[in-house]
Amino acid sequence: MLSDASHPVATLYGDHHDWLYKWLCRRMGDRFDAQDVAHDTFMRVLARRGGIILAEPRSYLTTIAHGLMVDRFRRRAIEQAYLDALAVYPEPETISQEAHAILVETLLEIDRLLCRLGARTRDIFLLAQIEGLSQVEIARHLRLSLPTVKKHLVRAYTECLVLAAG
Known part of the structure; x- marks a missing residue:
């Protein structure tokens, strides 16, 4: 060594x-x-x-x-x-080892981002992005106020922008 x-x-x-x-x-x-x-x-x-x-x-x-x-x-x-x-x-279709590695690294980066968000922000973000729920539906589903949902979505989107810029 x-x-x-x-x-x-x-x-x-x-x-x-x-x-x-x-x-x-x-x-x-x-x-x-x-x-x-x-x-x-x-x-x-x-x-x-x-x-x-x-x-x-x-x-x-x-x-x-x-x-x-x-x-x-x-x-x-x-x-x-x-x-x-x-x-x-x-x-x-078979993908190359390089494409596979890039996909896995992308998934890992998404996972790291989601872990940084905090549980409530992550849940709200995933309900919006993956489940396609509106802000009003998320507020009802999680029994939160609409301003709270909006605040958490802004936080999540800001983190995504910081990651994309960095």
């Missing part, structure tokens, strides 16, 4: 990689996934700016690894949901 053994990340890696890998194996049930997440964990540490002086290095590493593990499971769940949705339709 690092050619300079005196580098703080090299020391951290040498002292804790095997432990982290075993910890991930127990939680993930797959040694290849555990290897990938352990590697990505140390890459995150390496990319971190500032000094690497840690009072609790294992706690720090498990926090990073846990986040990466959750991201990996979430990505797989979204990809599987996409594949399951496709399975109900007649045999489609």
Whole structure:
């Protein structure tokens, strides 16, 4: 990983990689996934700016690894949901690996956006966009005032615009 053994990340890696890998194996049930997440964990540490002086290095590493593990499971769940949705339709034309990857990344980005909205805003946004309900219908359905529904839709649309601009 690092050619300079005196580098703080090299020391951290040498002292804790095997432990982290075993910890991930127990939680993930797959040694290849555990290897990938352990590697990505140390890459995150390496990319971190500032000094690497840690009072609790294992706690720090498990926090990073846990986040990466959750991201990996979430990505797989979204990809599987996409594949399951496709399975109900007649045999489609084959799409390229690149197009598949782009579709999955788009779904992940939508999921990240929806998670940032908050539960009520997300529910209102999905009722409007997916179910096609009007603002009045949403207000009745959720037993909210019309101004509350409008406020949450403005918040959701603003987040979409920020994402599109960024």
